[in-house]
Amino acid sequence: MTSDTTRLEKQIQFLLEIDKLKSVYRRTYLIDADRLENTAEHSWHLAILALLLAEHANEPLDISKVVKMVLIHDIVEIDAGDTYFYDMQAAADKAERERAAAQRIFGILPADQALEFRELWEEFESGATPESRFASALDRFIPQLHNFHTRGRTWKEHDVSAERVLARNVTISRGSTALWEWTQALIARAVAEGLLKEKDV
Amino acid sequence: MTSDTTRLEKQIQFLLEIDKLKSVYRRTYLIDADRLENTAEHSWHLAILALLLAEHANEPLDISKVVKMVLIHDIVEIDAGDTYFYDMQAAADKAERERAAAQRIFGILPADQALEFRELWEEFESGATPESRFASALDRFIPQLHNFHTRGRTWKEHDVSAERVLARNVTISRGSTALWEWTQALIARAVAEGLLKEKDV
Numbered sequence: 001m002t003s004d005t006t007r008l009e010k011q012i013q014f015l016l017e018i019d020k021l022k023s024v025y026r027r028t029y030l031i032d033a034d035r036l037e038n039t040a041e042h043s044w045h046l047a048i049l050a051l052l053l054a055e056h057a058n059e060p061l062d063i064s065k066v067v068k069m070v071l072i073h074d075i076v077e078i079d080a081g082d083t084y085f086y087d088m089q090a091a092a093d094k095a096e097r098e099r100a101a102a103q104r105i106f107g108i109l110p111a112d113q114a115l116e117f118r119e120l121w122e123e124f125e126s127g128a129t130p131e132s133r134f135a136s137a138l139d140r141f142i143p144q145l146h147n148f149h150t151r152g153r154t155w156k157e158h159d160v161s162a163e164r165v166l167a168r169n170v171t172i173s174r175g176s177t178a179l180w181e182w183t184q185a186l187i188a189r190a191v192a193e194g195l196l197k198e199k200d201v
Numbered sequence: 202m203t204s205d206t207t208r209l210e211k212q213i214q215f216l217l218e219i220d221k222l223k224s225v226y227r228r229t230y231l232i233d234a235d236r237l238e239n240t241a242e243h244s245w246h247l248a249i250l251a252l253l254l255a256e257h258a259n260e261p262l263d264i265s266k267v268v269k270m271v272l273i274h275d276i277v278e279i280d281a282g283d284t285y286f287y288d289m290q291a292a293a294d295k296a297e298r299e300r301a302a303a304q305r306i307f308g309i310l311p312a313d314q315a316l317e318f319r320e321l322w323e324e325f326e327s328g329a330t331p332e333s334r335f336a337s338a339l340d341r342f343i344p345q346l347h348n349f350h351t352r353g354r355t356w357k358e359h360d361v362s363a364e365r366v367l368a369r370n371v372t373i374s375r376g377s378t379a380l381w382e383w384t385q386a387l388i389a390r391a392v393a394e395g396l397l398k399e400k401d402v
Contacts, residue, residue, distance in 0.1 A: 008379060011253050015343075016350060018249065019232040022242045031220040041223045044245035047272050048219065052212050052314060064265035071248050071268075113253060142216075149217060178209060 007110050014108040020078045027084050027154050028146040037146070039074045039082060046070035049138045056178040057137075059130035065120075069135045072117055073124045076101035085143070085168060086160055098125075127174070137175025144169070144183050152195030161200045162191045208311050215309040221279045228285050228355050229347040238347070240275045240283060247271035250339045257379040258338075260331035266321075270336045273318055274325045277302035286344070286369060287361055299326075328375070338376025345370070345384050353396030362401045363392045 021040040028037045047067050054063040074082075079101035083090045102121055106114045124132050144165070147154050155165070165187055173180035190196040222241040229238045248268050255264040275283075280302035284291045303322055307315045325333050345366070348355050356366070366388055374381035391397040 008254075008257065008383060012346065012383075014253070015246070015250060016232055016346065019246070019347075022231055022238065022246075023233065023235065030223055031217055032224065034224065037223065038242065040242040040245045041239065044241045044248070044272065045216070045220070045223075047245070047248060047268075049216060051269060051272070052215070052310070053209075056209065064268070067248075067265070067268060067272075068252060071245065071252070109253070145213065145217065146220075182209060182213075 010108060010110050011113070014105075017105060017108055018075055018078065021075060024074075024077045024082055026082050027158065028143050029150045029153050031146060031149050033150045033153060039077050042142075043071055043074055045142060046135075046138050049142060050135070053138065053176070053179070054134075056176045057130065057134045058174070058176055059133070061130040061134055065131045066135050066138075069120050069124045069131060070138060072120055073135065073139070075105055075117075076121065078105060084158070085140075086158060086164060095125075127171070133171075134175040137172045137179055140169045140172050141176075141179045141183060144186055148186050148190050148195065152190055155190070155196045159197075161197045162187050163199045165196065211309060211311050212314070215306075218306060218309055219276055219279065222276060225275075225278045225283055227283050228359065229344050230351045230354050232347060232350050234351045234354060240278050243343075244272055244275055246343060247336075247339050250343060251336070254339065254377070254380070255335075257377045258331065258335045259375070259377055260334070262331040262335055266332045267336050267339075270321050270325045270332060271339060273321055274336065274340070276306055276318075277322065279306060285359070286341075287359060287365060296326075328372070334372075335376040338373045338380055341370045341373050342377075342380045342384060345387055349387050349391050349396065353391055356391070356397045360398075362398045363388050364400045366397065 021043070022038050024039040025036040026039060026042060028042075029035065030037055047070050050063060050066045050070055054061070054066070076098040080094070080097040083094045102118055106117045106121070109117065123129055124135055127133055127136055166184065169183060170180070172183055187196065191198050222244070223239050225240040226237040227240060227243060229243075230236065231238055248271050251264060251267045251271055255262070255267070277299040281295070281298040284295045303319055307318045307322070309315075310318065324330055325336055328334055328337055367385065370384060371381070373384055388397065392399050
């Protein structure tokens with residue numbers, strides 16, 4: 001067996017493993033509200049957002065890096081699960097659970113690729129670069145569209161208020177002022193249409 | 202309304218429209234065989250293949266272009282549906298159905314982006330460039346893994362033979378000799394293990 005075959009074997013093992021991301025379900029519904037969205041298809045959607053919305057980023061950036069980042073940023077959910085964005089209790093040990101997941105899952109790959117994916121994921125988490133700030137803005141922007149266009153279904157199910165949505169998503173503005181302005185207008189419309197309550201009581 | 206807002210509106214309209222790709226189901230099952238795979242999550246999987254397997258391409262290529270290509274290549278299925286790879290009758294008017302779909306769906310975008318996506322999709326279909334040959338190889342390679350690792354479920358359901366699988370997928374070799382060799386070995390193993398019949402009768 002050549003070393004290339006061993007390398008391809010590890011890559012294929014990883015590709016089989018990450019198929020599981022198609023069975024990790026998020027709290028958002030598809031736009032047609034038929035079912036909850038899974039993390040794999042969400043990651044695909046985000047990659048298209050990156051391709052299309054690059055021009056709205058606040059800073060010059062390498063968009064192909066953003067695409068890579070959003071494609072792999074949620075793979076850790078295979079082990080760590082999807083942590084609901086407004087669940088502060090689950091958020092407490094999220095970092096630790098996800099770090100262990102990254103170690104195991106990226107560790108299936110040949111060492112150089114394991115390191116590359118690991119570093120991309122850590123950069124996404126850090127928010128320390130233009131790419132990670134924009135990737136994170138996209139990740140926070142798209143659920144607002146899903147929630148609005150399903151008549152606020154997830155907001156209602158989890159009793160979330162506009163006040164909290166705005167407070168938790170203000171970091172969109174770090175990646176894209178244009179998307180943050182759009183978000184604020186959408187949230188205001190959601191409140192006006194009774195899809196989202198204004199404040200926590 | 203500024204022209205930028207109009208532009209963002211069109212982009213968002215497109216992003217909402219393509220959410221429908223998450224409800225287009227293919228003939229392949231998830232590796233855990235729980236359900237059929239949809240085209241959006243398949244496209245995500247392909248993009249990761251592109252990132253990881255670039256080194257196995259026959260020719261030097263721009264891998265970020267391959268990533269873009271696989272992310273958008275199946276969007277036309279929203280209108281045209283998934284044409285089963287071994288269904289020669291459906292294949293007859295596939296090109297026409299998909300062309301009309303590309304016209305409508307990419308046409309939602311601002312003109313420059315509509316053109317860019319349209320051209321990427323046409324390049325993928327053409328197989329005339331290193332990027333399109335490799336993207337197509339990936340697209341044909343991954344179902345073999347799914348079929349093998351679900352004990353040949355889709356092959357059996359559609360009564361496909363090894364002879365036909367090899368004949369229909371030989372173009373993998375145009376994009377990647379390494380992946381084609383892997384495919385041939387996998388198919389031989391599938392026959393040996395009784396997951397796939399050898400010949401059509």
